[in-house]
Amino acid sequence: MSTMEAISGLMANSNNIDVVSNNIANASTVGFKSSTLSFFDIVSNSFYSNRLIGSGVGVSNMRQNFSNGILVQTGRDLDLGIVQDGFFRVLNSKGYVYYTRNGQFLLDKDKNIVNMEGMYLTGQNQFDLHNDLNNISKLEPINLKKSEILKSKQTNVIKLNADLIENANSTNSITGSDDDISNLETNDITIYDKNGKPQTISISITKGDNEWILKIHSNDINHSNDEKIDHTIHLKFDSEGKLISDSTIPIKSKIFKNLTLNMECTLRKSEHDNHTIQLSQNGYPEGNLKSFEILNNGEIIGQYTNQKIEKIGQIFLSKFVNPEKLKPESGNVWSATQEAGNENVGIAGDKGFGIMISKTLESSNVDLNKELINMIVAQRNYQSSAQAFKTEDKIINTLINLR
Known part of the structure; x- marks a missing residue:
């Protein structure tokens, strides 16, 4: 029948x-x-x-x-699309892990990155960054509150690049004429103490007999004499203009511990060029997070009010051998199954993982x-x-x- x-x-x-x-x-x-x-x-x-x-x-x-849906630009910083393989790994309030291709994220009241259903986007935060992805338990909800303030860093290295000029008519590449002795090049640079407070120091170079003299002194009138920097360095060059004296000099300071000057100096003859000195240092004051962007590899890069740019987090992707066997769940997410295979976590764009596109969403x-x-x-x-x-x-x- x-x-x-x-x-x-x-x-x-x-x-x-x-x-x-x-x-x-x-x-x-x-x-x-x-x-x-x-x-x-x-x-x-x-x-x-x-x-x-x-x-x-x-x-x-x-x-x-x-298969991939069409990527649509939205302009939102927390809209993310994935090209090719991979899922965003999210965590609900009960601790259950889910996977999604929906990259619509926002910040909750505690500055966690969450999806529209309130599930937490997982990855690594600023103070927990490491390269070990074998232990999935190390992944945690990404929280930008941990990166709101970038603490100050004390200056411990000053770098100096100097191109020194002596009179081309001089028969000796070291001594030069008496007029060279008055040739003075002075530059100021701001360095930061352990409390993030700035101090301006001046670096000057003059020509002496058989050597060049570099002087470092601080300009802060609020410091006592024993707190101020007052350092003299004697520079010597060979006949080819290469620096033969020490290029790394410790600077004595009561306030700045372990402060060193790293120099790259050259000496050459010329009639018209002036000395050039370029200075840089590795300290900075405290800064507040003012904006951030997400790179194609999932790195979250923060821009601070002190002009520093720092990596403040990392979003990872998950993938499976057989994603078709993932279990669909409400909220446009999937849960893992035994048939789908083991979860593989990795960096976007690396080892078969797709890349992440910010300010973009993947349509259906x-x-x-x-x-x-x-x-x-x-x-x-x-x-x-x-x-x-x-x-x-x-x-x-x-x-x-x-x-």
């Missing part, structure tokens, strides 16, 4: 219509992945015949399509034209199964009414 075959067709095509309808309903859902049902035929032996008879259709599996990969066609086909199949059931019902009524 064909009743069961018709019923199986009705149920299978009803499920198919549900799946297609869900695809169409989520055509505008960010990061949504469309699904397709896989069917199988049912075959059985009839008790009154040796022939194999088809007994209907069943649903074997729902296949998820993880639903093809509406295709889904509408699938809907028509599923509807026709459902109607055909219903007609078969109706025909079988008429045959049964005929048999019942035989007298």
